[in-house]
Amino acid sequence: MSQRKAFSAPGKALLAGGYLVLDAHYKSYVVALSARMHAVVAVSHEPRDDNVLTVSVKSAQFNNNQWNYEVRSSDGYKPRERDGLSNPFIQQVLTTVCNYFSSTVISHNCISIDIYSDPQYHSKENTKLVSNGINEFYFHTMDIQNVPKTGLGSSAGLVSVLTTALCSVFKPDLDVENKEHVRMIHNLAQIAHCQAQGKIGSGFDVAAATFGSVIYRRFSPEVISSLPSLEDNNIAELQRTLKDTVDNVDWKTTADSVNFPPGLKLVMGDVNTGSETVKLVQRVKQWYVDNEPKSLDIYNEIDANNIRVIALLQELNELTKTRPEYYNKMIESLGRGEISNYPELCALRTAFHTIRKNFRIITAESGAEIEPDVQTTLLDNCETLDGVIAGVVPGAGGYDAIALITGESTDVETETNDREAFQNVKWLKLQQAQRGLQEEVASSYDNLF
Template identity: 50%
Template sequence: MVESRAFSAPGKALLVGGYLVLDPKYKSYVVALSARMHGVVSKHESKDNYTRVTVTSSQFNNDSWSYIVEDDSGFFPNSVDGKKNAFIETAIFNVFTYFEPELSKKLDIAIEIFSDSGYHSQAGSIPKRNRFKEFSYHSKSITEIPKTGLGSSAGLATVVTAALVSVFKPDLDVNRNQDLKLIHNLAQVAHCQAQGKVGSGFDVAAATFGSIMYQRFDPKLITNLPEHNAGQIYGQQLRSLVDQVDWKMTIERIRLPDGLRLVMGDVNSGSETTKLVAKVIAWYNANLPRSLDVYEELNCLNEEFINTLGVLNSVAAKDPIRYAQMMDAVNGGGYKSIMAFTELAKLRNCINCIRENFRLITKESGADIEPSVQTELLDACMWLDGVLTAVVPGAGGYDAISLITTKEADIKSQTEGNSAFDAVTWLDLSQADIGLVEENPTHYLDLK
């Protein structure tokens, strides 16, 4: 009998802390989304004389990556047909190397990937569903379908890691913190290596732990690992890093206050995060100490924003009448009545000043973090009933916008037919604070 298990992990929106979060001293606020990446894993004894891992992504023109993995070649995944996916390869390499499984009995491991529709542009796709799930099917490969920037590669690295860990550690329980930490650490190493070591890791942390206040680990923890071909020493250092080293990162579970929700708009043109990051770092280094002052000011604003959301959470719990009045003000009370509530005024002021600083960095660095078309769009959003704040999430640019709105706000109907919002497709997703979960593998069968 084939044993199957399934796992899913959420996408993310980085609401505050973009760029600063690359430095371990700064905090960020990351909301996990209802759009999830899924992996269904099964293993059987292989009839061949080797162990093979095959990952399929049937939604994307039946994409598939198949690797032979052997201990005598240092667990380095060898593509069967030359087709490669860096995120899958580094996940396989690190999980096998961590467990060093004794492969005298050869295994055939199959992982099926499914991604919820929010991750990619839906143009030309067709839905397939069963009683439990629905996924969009595309006629092109994954690399040819435009992404929306919700962190598909982090979701992929996290579910492939969880799937493989479950093969070598059958008692894996994602409700146990220790097991989540194991998956997080391995996925973080894999994602960082595949991605070219540029990210802060907030996306992998959110894929594993859900909505979080995140402060990163020292990037050297991963970059100081030896080369993959270093033999035994890589495995020893990886195991020490994953199991023993204190990563000194902060992962504090958070959630948006009751009555508020996240609305994401896809802006259809897309930006390359790595290029933006390179320009901002160049600007930062060339403008010290003034750039440090800008970062410190941004950090104060970010922290005030995060703290004020915490305050709103307690107002919602302790003073529901006042909280309901606040939500009414956002829902249509107009500017003055919103600003009459100090907490709401603080949140809005923080976001305005954060945006102002990012416009300054945009102008001086040439990195289009909040280019003027996005400024116009965000400003237009602020006039809609039910909108508390509007930002470009993450690295900013032309990827997306994120609004915090009331639960009642109907953004779609307010913006329909209004040319100011022509570039935006409102994504059918919301915040969903939960991180990696185990799913029922039968829920992915017979999609039609």
């Protein structure tokens, strides 16, 4: 067994840019989260008579789920699972990465990958907390597909960290501090994620998983839709096109790294009801078409305030350098619930209010419950808490979660404890994170099972 390597990728919250992120005309603000997906990879060389690569992916956390694949260069690395199990995300990562590295794949013949997810990604019902003193994970009694998720981007994180782990096998000098290496991983992960989902999404979740917190503008969908499908008679063409798409094509995307302002933090609350994002998106798209040009006016007002949010967060960062005393007093006042004397904080709250107002209009007219009444009431109640600037239903909205911008010292959990208005919220133990992909110490995952 060769030396092991380990990598992790963060979750995400789309703080500004819901729905508009699907259109390349608009920018969004994506916050990476401290909850991370992990992969530990090892390679061995076993004597065989054929050019077959075996890949074992194990998730001990979820009822010891395991997928055992064989892939062959002769059929374009289509994964064949030994027991007939299906996991489209793992399968598409295997196909995409192996075809990209087609010239070096056959020199490796046995890859083992262990995957882990931090506690915040899934429901904690029927679990056991296991810790080795370095990492701790919840172990579930159910298979992974049967465990409710909290909507933090687990599939994008899984695809991104699996892509990184496999790339490290075929490219031993892989360095997640190298911008070109990370760009390669990002492009491969976007392709695999879209193909696994059967649709070309905006990609903000994969961007956050690879790059960390970013100002994001989506890639051109044609970059992926123009890739040839994998057929037995076009393997060489697919491999050439895939490599060119990853290495040379201009994706026309923006993913500029950002820092959340010092003294502020993002607080996520799991409302534990769940929404079907695909149906919400379909309804909003239909509403947009049926209501032009009014729908364009609404989108433009949302966009103007998204840009305002982005500018204000950047302005707060600048204030820490240009007016540090003023900034520190502002943060202290925020902790006491006193923001009226600080135009920057008032403007940030107003921008979020305007975004929410417009999404409530879309909710009422489209039937897509982006900000349903129960979430409106909850967010309004949250804004009465000391230290809370504003709140939103992140991403596609619905009943999944809420996100609050608060002061760093604000303890929302204590403030809301035993209060009926907040009884349906579980505050997640996470915070914003700047970094995307990270290499970890492989031994820090030992003795977990």
